[in-house]
Amino acid sequence: MKVSILGSGAYGCALATVLNFNKNDVLLWTPFEEEMKELRDNHVSKVLPGVTLPEGLNYTTNLEDVCSSDLIVIAVPTAFLNSTSKKLKKIYNGEPICIATKGIEQGSCRFVYDIIKENLKTDKLSVISGPTFAIDIVNKSVVGLTLASQDKETIDIVTKAFSNNYFKLRKTNDIIGVEICGAIKNVIAIASGIIAGMNMTESTKAMFLTESLHDIKSLIKGLGSDGDTVLTYAGFGDLLLTATSDKSRNYSLGYMIGSGSSNEEINNYIKNTTVEGLYTLKSIRDLVKDKDVDMPIINLIEQIIYEGKKPKELINFLIKKP
Numbered sequence: 001m002k003v004s005i006l007g008s009g010a011y012g013c014a015l016a017t018v019l020n021f022n023k024n025d026v027l028l029w030t031p032f033e034e035e036m037k038e039l040r041d042n043h044v045s046k047v048l049p050g051v052t053l054p055e056g057l058n059y060t061t062n063l064e065d066v067c068s069s070d071l072i073v074i075a076v077p078t079a080f081l082n083s084t085s086k087k088l089k090k091i092y093n094g095e096p097i098c099i100a101t102k103g104i105e106q107g108s109c110r111f112v113y114d115i116i117k118e119n120l121k122t123d124k125l126s127v128i129s130g131p132t133f134a135i136d137i138v139n140k141s142v143v144g145l146t147l148a149s150q151d152k153e154t155i156d157i158v159t160k161a162f163s164n165n166y167f168k169l170r171k172t173n174d175i176i177g178v179e180i181c182g183a184i185k186n187v188i189a190i191a192s193g194i195i196a197g198m199n200m201t202e203s204t205k206a207m208f209l210t211e212s213l214h215d216i217k218s219l220i221k222g223l224g225s226d227g228d229t230v231l232t233y234a235g236f237g238d239l240l241l242t243a244t245s246d247k248s249r250n251y252s253l254g255y256m257i258g259s260g261s262s263n264e265e266i267n268n269y270i271k272n273t274t275v276e277g278l279y280t281l282k283s284i285r286d287l288v289k290d291k292d293v294d295m296p297i298i299n300l301i302e303q304i305i306y307e308g309k310k311p312k313e314l315i316n317f318l319i320k321k322p
Contacts, residue, residue, distance in 0.1 A: 001024045001025070001068055001071065001091070001160065002025040002027070002068070002069045002070050002071075002074070002298065003019050003024045003025070003026050003027070003071045003072075003073060003161055004026075004027045004028075004065070004066035004067075004069040004071070004072050005019075005026065005027070005028060005029065005072075005073040005074075005075055006040060006066060006072065006073065006074045006075060006076050006088070007029070007030070007047065007074065007075035007076035007077070007083060007101075007195055008028045008029070008035060008036075008059070009031040009047055009075065009076075009077070009211050009274075010045070010047040010048050010077050010134035010135075010192065011100060011134045012028060012073070012075035012076075012100070013028070013039075013045050013047070013048055013051075013138075014048070014132075014134035014135070014138050015027055015073060015075060015100060015137070015162075016053070016054075016057055017053065017054060017137065017138050018137060018145055018162055018164070018167050018299070019034040019073075019162065020054045020056050020057055021054075021140075021163060021164060022161065022162065022163075022164055023041070024161055026056070026057050026059075027058045027059070027061065027066060027069065028051065028057055028058070028059050028060075028066070029058075029060050029061070029062075029064060029066050030057075030059070030060075030061060030202045030223075031061060031084075032061070033061055035243065036059045036060065037103065039053065039057075039059045040059045042114045043055060043057075044153050044220070047134075048134060048135065048138065051135070051138050051272065059252075063088060063091065064091050065165065066088075067088075067092060067093050067095065069091075069095055070095065070157065070161075071089075071094070071095065071096050071097075071098060071157050071158065071161050071180065072095050072096070072097045072098070073097075073098045073100055074097060074098070074099045074100060074101055074112075075100040075101055075102070076101060077103075077274060077276070077279075078102070078103030078104070078112065078279060078280070079106075079279055080274065081101055081103075081105070081112060081115055081116075081117050082119070085115060085116055085120060086119050087120075089119050089120055091186050092120050094122060094124065095124070095130070096115060096124040096125075096126070096151075096153065096154040096157045096158070097120070097122065097124060097125050097126065097154070097233075098126045098127075098128055098154075098158045098161075098162075099112050099113060099116060099126065099127045099128070100128055100129075102129060102151075102179075102182035102183055102186070102276065102307060103182075103183050103186070103276055103279060103280045103283070104179075104280055104283035104284060104287060105283060106209045106279065106282055106283050107176065107283075108205050109286050109287045109290065111176065111179040111180075111183070112177075112179060113125060113127055113175050113179055114144060118315045121294045122175070123150070123155070124151055124154045124285070125147070125149060125151065125154065125175075126147060126148060126149035126151070126155060126158050126176055127147075127148045127161055127178050127179060127182075128145050128146070128147050128148075128158070128162075128169070129145060129146055129148075129179075129181065129182040129233070129234035129238060130143065130144055130145030130232075130233035130234055130237055130238055131144070131233060131238045131240060131241035131242070132145060132146075132291075133144070133241070133245070133247050133248075137167070140166045141166065142168060143166065143167060143168065144166075144169075144233045144237065145167075145168070145169055145170070145218075145233050145234070146170055146171075146172055146178050146229075146232045146233045146234035146235075147159065147169040147170065147171050147172070147310050148171075148172050148173065148174060148175045148178040148179075149171075149173065149175065150173050150175065154249055155171055159171075165267070166233050170232065170233060172229065172232065174213060174225050174226045174229045174276075175226040176220075176223055176224070176233075177220045177226050177227075177229030177230075177255075178224040178229060178232070178234040178235075179232075180216065180219055180220050180223065180225070180229075180236060181214065181216060181220070181229060181230060181232070181234045181239070182234055182279050183234040183283075183284065184216055184219065184244065184280070184284055185216075185238050185239045185242050185243065186250045186275075186276045186277030186280055187214075187250070187277045187280055187281050187284055187298065187301060187311035188209075188239060188242075188243055188297075189239075189242040189243040189248050189250035189251045189254065189277060190243065190251070190253055190254040190275075190277045190278075190301060191212075191243075191249045191254060191301050191314060192205065192209065192254060193228075193243075193248075193250065193251035193252060193253060193254020193255040193256075193257070193258060194254040194255070194257050194258035194304065194311045194314055195254075195258060195314060195315070196209055196251070196255050196258060197252070197254060197255040197256065197257060197258020197259035197260075198258040198259070198311055198315075199259075200315070204315070204318075205244070208314075208318060209239065209240070209244075210240065211241060211297075211318060211321060212243075212297070213230055213235075213236060213239065214237065215295050215297060216230050216235065216239070216312040217230045218291035218293060218294070218295070219288065219293050219295055222288075222291050222292075222293035223291060223293075231279060238318045249273050249274065249275050249276075250275055250276065250277035252269070252273075253269060253270065253273075253275050253277070253301070256269060257304065257305065257311060258311045262274060273307040276303070281305070282302070283296070283303055284298050285298050285299060285302060295316055296317070296321075297317065300313060300314065300317055305317070
């Protein structure tokens with residue numbers, strides 16, 4: 001099977017190694033000529049230090065090259081998803097699509113799935129999401145992800161392309177629920193890092209994650225989807241991983257805030273690191289307001305990050321929360 005991946009960041013490269021292991025013909029697209037040459041000539045990526053990528057991967061900066069594939073995987077950052085998919089629209093031939101990007105677009109509050117569906121006018125869409133760090137995928141750790149789609153042919157193609165003895169996919173048709181989980185867990189991970197940075201106990205951290213699961217479930221149900229999706233790989237699994245590990249950039253940012261790092265240190269980290277939770281935070285805030293869902297933790301996280309509210313307010317919030 002020929003599979004093209006839009007996006008050569010850490011996760012895109014990691015997924016490429018799975019597809020290559022499964023003997024697919026893999027093409028990685030990047031808009032940057034210099035990055036493409038580094039990948040092609042040296043088989044290394046600066047976002048995956050110490051990793052040598054398989055020599056069998058192919059690379060391109062030409063978007064037209066990806067549209068002769070059996071499957072297109074989208075792994076570009078949320079902020080660039082709309083512009084990239086609009087360019088793809090001009091040459092798209094109806095190939096099945098697997099979305100690995102997580103988040104909600106700022107301003108419009110559109111989910112990734114909705115952006116792709118609107119721009120490409122296709123129902124051959126799926127979303128994968130779950131507790132997986134790129135480096136663990138590259139190292140062939142046993143991992144599980146949720147695969148969401150309402151198109152059987154797309155589910156079959158994605159499953160065939162990815163599934164093996166270390167990469168498991170569990171299917172659902174709750175696309176919105178999976179997308180909510182994949183987006184909001186990055187925001188919750190920032191707050192979890194703040195709590196860890198304040199040297200709170202494991203018991204307090206567990207309390208916070210439990211309360212967060214309830215809130216995420218309420219949000220999913222408020223948007224008309226299945227609240228039980230919070231118990232899947234895309235829900236509890238991804239939240240547990242992202243909100244408890246210092247490998248998570250969102251958690252690491254929160255830890256810096258909670259431990260009292262200087263504004264200069266925090267701003268430098270934000271400047272030099274892709275922290276998806278920051279991009280998603282404002283969109284989630286606007287979304288819960290628009291849908292009239294009660295989720296005050298979102299406003300509190302924003303106030304701590306941008307308005308100078310003290311991190312200890314998170315603990316007060318947990319105690320007073322109904």
